[in-house]
Amino acid sequence: MIVFNDVNISHENTPLLEGMSFRIKKGQKAVLKGRSGSGKSSIMKTILGFHLPQKGEIFIKDIALKAGNEKLIREFTSWVPQDIWTPLERVKDFLLYPFSFKINHHLYPDTKAIGEMLDQLMLPVSLLEKPVKQISGGEKQRIALCSSLLLKKDIILWDEPTSALDDYTKEHICSFIMQQPELTLLVSSHDAYWIEASDIIIKTEEYHVA
Amino acid sequence: MLLNTYHISWLSLSLAYILLAFPLYIFWKYKTGLVKETLISFARMTLQLALVGLYLGLIFNLNNVWINIGWVFIMIGVATITTTQRSGLKGRAFFVPVSLALLVSIVLIDTFFLGAILQLENFFEARYFIPITGMIIGNCMERNIIALNTFYDTLTKEYEVYQYYIANGASRQEALRPFISEAIQKSFNPLIANTAVIGLIALPGMMTGQILGGSAPGLAIKYQILLMLGIFTASLSTVYITLRSVTPHLISASGILLSKQQVSNKTVKQLSVYELHQELVSLSVGKQKVNTDPSFS
Structure with missing residues (x-):
């Protein structure tokens, strides 16, 4: 559903992330882990076509992300910012x-x-x-x-969805989402619940340009 | 009409400036730094009104249709420049939508006001056409400045919300609706509040002027009501047309919000005729823009 091939992302003309590669299959749950400012939100906005990658390829549902394709890709996505x-x-x-x-x-x-x-x-x-x-x-x-x-939508992108919630509510929402087999999910989170329950953990700091 | 207003001689008018002594004394005593500014602004006010008095005297005497229309165009031009300067959204790309919005609103309301309601023999009669149009333009400008400022500031501050709606399937106009709503709320709240208390805590200027000029209060009130209705509708029409037609210049095709500097540097040539046309079509048909432009977000 979401494929990154050696992708470089910049933020306001400053290189932010380099050499990102990962693959999220249909129904998989993935979490973006990393400290604030390490590019988690930028990755989501790139998937949504708000920024274009400096280098590398991104495929969303087998459609290559490039200028002019944003609208098509956004038909499959739902995103909630912080x-x-x-x-x-x-x-x-x-x-x-x-x-x-x-x-x-x-x-x-x-x-x-x-x-x-x-x-x-x-x-x-x-x-x-x-x-x-x-x-x-x-x-x-x-x-x-x-x-x-x-x-x-096929793909859900959530930016820090549970950061303002108590542990009990966090756990409940997290386990509810994990029980949805059809849903392909990418969240950014510091919360252990998401990190432990996810199929894929993407550590943004490994790609972060210092 | 017989004018039985008391005459004010130039000498007695100049004596009235003595009234300023008290505020100036307080400003000076409390070191407010307002003395110089006050003197300058009252000097400007005097000079400008004296000039307007001369102009209007001349224009009223000539009462020529073309001169009257020309004068209204000058008012629209000045209102447009003031709007673009006070909102910081300068450049020719803004001059066109703002002045068109004013022109369309004025034509609509004047036709209704002067043509259908007053049924003037001469539609462009200076004594009606110029002051009524002027008051409407002034109010439209005030609303439009607040609306444009709110619109751009909210969009800058909450740009992620615009992206949130875009990412969840909205077209550009659909995603902008909450921002247009906010701009309309901020600019019309004061006008609605004012309308509700008019006559109680404030006697409107035109009505007072008419009564001083010898009109019966009953007639003055009718004019005032007409004017309030005209101002309200013309203001909304100006704000709406402006907000709907400036968006292609604020947000690039790929969905990036342009800075005020970038916006100001846009010239009419760079302004995409296609986009402007689309906005106007969607306005006139009253439909949402269909996704014919693949690169728009």
Whole structure:
């Protein structure tokens, strides 16, 4: 699903990562491990086509990542960044906003599906009617994870998805994700739960340009 | 119309400047550093209004359709330059969308206001056409500056959110909707709040002027209501057209947000005719831009 062949990535014209190679197969779960600033977010943004690699090849679902292909590749991906802001007022509107996009219309989830997914992410359904301003950063992030899962894309990219959560919730969400055989996942995380449960560990520091 | 307003002689007007003595004294006593600025700004105000008085006197006397239209174009030009300067989004690439947004809004509202409601015999009658258009342009400019500033600042600060929506399947306009929403909220909240208290804590300038000029309060109020409605709709139309048409210049085809410097250096030639055309088509048809451009993100 995700193949990196000797890839170099720069950030604002400064070399960041060199000689990255890895292969994530369908259904595999991979974790990006490394300290802050070691390029974890840049790798995800490169996969999404927001940056192009300086060198090397990237294939997403056998499609080569190059200028002009970004849109095609983004049809298979769902990404949740670490910090999310929204001017939308209600939590429900925020959760459902990605389903208002033309290409996601047919994926619009019913109340039952939303309720079940919120339950797996350990969020109460009553949260949906609250104003976004009243919920915590961790809750907002989990609402975004909920949208991301409901989009049912082939590849999920999550940047530090559980950093704001307590251990119990972390463990629960992590084991729920690991039980989804269809899902190909790449997360960046410091948390032992993800690192222990993943099939592949990619240590960004090994490729980091000092 | 018989004008029964009391005359103000130049001598008594100059005496009114004595009023400034008190604020200036306080500014000086508390070492606020505002004395010089105050003197300069009041001198500028006096000079500018004296010139405008002369101009308008001349323009009203001539009352020539083409001169009146020309004057409105000058107002649009000045409002556009002020908007681009105060938002820091300069360059010709911005001049075109902002001035077009103002022009379209003015044509729409003036046609309605002067043509359909007042049913003026001469649509371009200087006494109506110029002050009403001027007040609408001024307000549109204020809203547009706040909207553009909010739009660009939020986009810079929350660019990852734009990418978040793009990465989850949004088209450019779909991903920008929350940012347009924020810009509209920030620029229209003050206007909505003002509208709600008008007449209670503030008597609007035009109404006061009309009453001083000898109009019956009932008529002055009708004009004021018309003007408030016109300003509101024209402002929204200006803000909306501006925000929808500047986005191709803010974000590159590959999805990178350009800096204000890069934006300012863009010239009309570099501005992709294709993209501008697409935006205008999607605006007029009221549809989302379809993904015909493979490189856009």
